[in-house]
Amino acid sequence: MSKIEExxxxxxxxxxKLVPGLVQEALDAGNNPQDILDAMVESMGVVGxxxxxxxxxxxxxLIAAKAMSKGVDVLKPHLAGDGASKxxxxxxxxxxxxxxxxxxxxxxxxxxxxxxxxxxxxxxxxADTFVQAIKDNDNVKIVACSGLLTSTMPALKEAVATxxxxxxxxxxxxxxxxxxxxxxxxxxxxDGFAPDAGTAAVKAKELAV
Amino acid sequence: xxxxxxxxxxxLTGGNPDRFVKQFEFMQMIMSVPSCRxxxxxxxxxxxxxxxxxxxPEGQLGSFPVHDADHILLKDITEWKEYVKAPNVxxxxxxxxxxxxxxxxxxxxxxxxxxxxxxxxFELTHYLMGMETALMSFYEEPEAMAELIDYLTEFELAxxxxxxxHLHPEIIFHHDDWGSQISTFLxxxxxxxxxxxxxxxxxxxxxxxGVELIVHHSDSYAATLVPNMIEMGIDIWQGVMTTNxxxxxxxxxxxxITFMGGVHSxxxxxxxxxxxxxxEEFARACRENGKxxxxxxxxxxxxxxxxxxxxxxxxxxxxxxxxxxx
Numbered sequence: 212m213s214k215i216e217e218x219x220x221x222x223x224x225x226x227x228k229l230v231p232g233l234v235q236e237a238l239d240a241g242n243n244p245q246d247i248l249d250a251m252v253e254s255m256g257v258v259g260x261x262x263x264x265x266x267x268x269x270x271x272x273l274i275a276a277k278a279m280s281k282g283v284d285v286l287k288p289h290l291a292g293d294g295a296s297k298x299x300x301x302x303x304x305x306x307x308x309x310x311x312x313x314x315x316x317x318x319x320x321x322x323x324x325x326x327x328x329x330x331x332x333x334x335x336x337x338a339d340t341f342v343q344a345i346k347d348n349d350n351v352k353i354v355a356c357s358g359l360l361t362s363t364m365p366a367l368k369e370a371v372a373t374x375x376x377x378x379x380x381x382x383x384x385x386x387x388x389x390x391x392x393x394x395x396x397x398x399x400x401x402d403g404f405a406p407d408a409g410t411a412a413v414k415a416k417e418l419a420v
Numbered sequence: 421x422x423x424x425x426x427x428x429x430x431x432l433t434g435g436n437p438d439r440f441v442k443q444f445e446f447m448q449m450i451m452s453v454p455s456c457r458x459x460x461x462x463x464x465x466x467x468x469x470x471x472x473x474x475x476x477p478e479g480q481l482g483s484f485p486v487h488d489a490d491h492i493l494l495k496d497i498t499e500w501k502e503y504v505k506a507p508n509v510x511x512x513x514x515x516x517x518x519x520x521x522x523x524x525x526x527x528x529x530x531x532x533x534x535x536x537x538x539x540x541x542f543e544l545t546h547y548l549m550g551m552e553t554a555l556m557s558f559y560e561e562p563e564a565m566a567e568l569i570d571y572l573t574e575f576e577l578a579x580x581x582x583x584x585x586h587l588h589p590e591i592i593f594h595h596d597d598w599g600s601q602i603s604t605f606l607x608x609x610x611x612x613x614x615x616x617x618x619x620x621x622x623x624x625x626x627x628x629x630g631v632e633l634i635v636h637h638s639d640s641y642a643a644t645l646v647p648n649m650i651e652m653g654i655d656i657w658q659g660v661m662t663t664n665x666x667x668x669x670x671x672x673x674x675x676x677i678t679f680m681g682g683v684h685s686x687x688x689x690x691x692x693x694x695x696x697x698x699x700e701e702f703a704r705a706c707r708e709n710g711k712x713x714x715x716x717x718x719x720x721x722x723x724x725x726x727x728x729x730x731x732x733x734x735x736x737x738x739x740x741x742x743x744x745x746x
Contacts, residue, residue, distance in 0.1 A: 268605065273556045310477065
């Protein structure tokens with residue numbers, strides 16, 4: 212098994228203590244840093260898919276994301292330019308009036324693992340704050356709005372409407388959360404919907420191109 | 421007409437109930453028990469009995485543990501012994517008098533004397549250290565997690581001893597959310613390893629000490645955990661969501677466990693709720709799931725609704741389905 216294959220396997224298995232050493236070994240063996248990063252992103256794609264199909268659960272996804280993050284720490288000084296993601300920036304937050312962050316955090320981890328730079332606005336985020344974050348950050352490609360409560364669905368609608376009415380362009384808006392359906396996403400004018408964290412990463416990549 | 425208890429037993433045993441059980445009607449919660457639990461008022465914040473900061477912001481439906489860097493109690497699971505100190509559960513006999521009187525006053529033909537326990541073991545692990553850290557710790561520090569769960573189990577058993585000694589509850593209504601709407605948090609194998617033995621001890625203790633029924637709340641997907649639920653002694657799984665295939669579970673496991681729920685609170689219990697929507701949902705739930713091994717109800721973990729009138733409208737909707745189906 213090549214060093215890159217080993218990195219891939221250990222990221223997928225969530226071996227966060229082993230991955231940094233293996234990434235270093237892969238670098239020492241002359242592998243291109245971008246190839247190593249791409250391999251880890253590919254691993255996380257597999258992890259996301261397995262999560263979406265119910266083959267693995269939240270802990271397995273979390274430890275894989277942590278393993279990748281440890282690997283990226285080793286890789287960063289060796290990446291070209293400023294290390295900024297080629298996929299762009301993703302702004303994420305839970306909408307106003309909603310304090311649930313577990314789902315939003317999982318989505319954030321998976322989108323980051325897919326290769327985006329993340330700006331996490333946290334929970335209870337007013338619609339205007341999403342707009343300000345789009346203005347304040349470079350190369351924003353995705354804005355992800357989360358809402359868990361039926362009672363905060365109007366806030367999700369308002370967030371999407373405010374972002375769309377801001378006149379800012381160059382990004383897509385995705386929505387998700389337990390009560391959100393694909394039909395509701397279309398109804399409120401979102402560009403995309405994902406039912407879980409794995410699918411959210413796939414959707415973000417698809418829309419950012 | 422059967423009494424409330426007789427009717428429930430017919431539902432649980434696959435007999436001949438004469439009506440649907442209406443949500444929480446068979447449980448009389450004795451909330452006057454002495455308890456170490458410290459909860460915030462709406463709009464308030466407390467440091468609870470474990471040292472966890474709990475906040476209930478205005479306008480929210482419930483309280484939340486605060487897990488930012490300044491507030492999190494347990495940052496490293498391997499150091500749990502230093503930070504996790506179980507609260508006292510032994511109270512003077514006089515503190516039990518009100519609860520004992522309330523239990524005596526229960527309509528014993530129709531209602532069971534019920535003790536309410538929350539949060540459960542899984543919830544406590546993530547209250548103490550945050551969800552992500554707790555979930556990763558099952559993999560990264562399994563021995564420490566197992567030790568912590570043992571410690572929390574001993575705490576629950578210590579309070580269980582006090583409850584059965586003073587109150588003699590007939591039902592334990594126990595909360596512990598084990599999943600999201602679409603999945604369990606842990607794999608079934610991991611759940612079985614960490615939580616089945618602990619809950620067998622707790623629920624086994626209650627059953628050995630006069631408790632007739634264990635009602636467990638988890639408003640989530642948890643179909644894959646039903647065999648574990650049965651093994652640990654759960655009689656009624658309350659909060660069962662429609663993301664579980666309830667008719668299939670009734671067919672497969674109904675003789676061993678009853679399912680209570682079938683209506684998502686989020687669908688019926690909101691500021692713009694309508695009687696028609698409530699009736700529609702309960703009609704669907706009752707028709708889909710039938711009369712046996714099923715108790716219609718919203719998935720909320722208590723006999724209340726978040727918005728005034730919804731709980732009562734739900735009872736009326738169930739009465740309507742009794743007229744139609746019995």
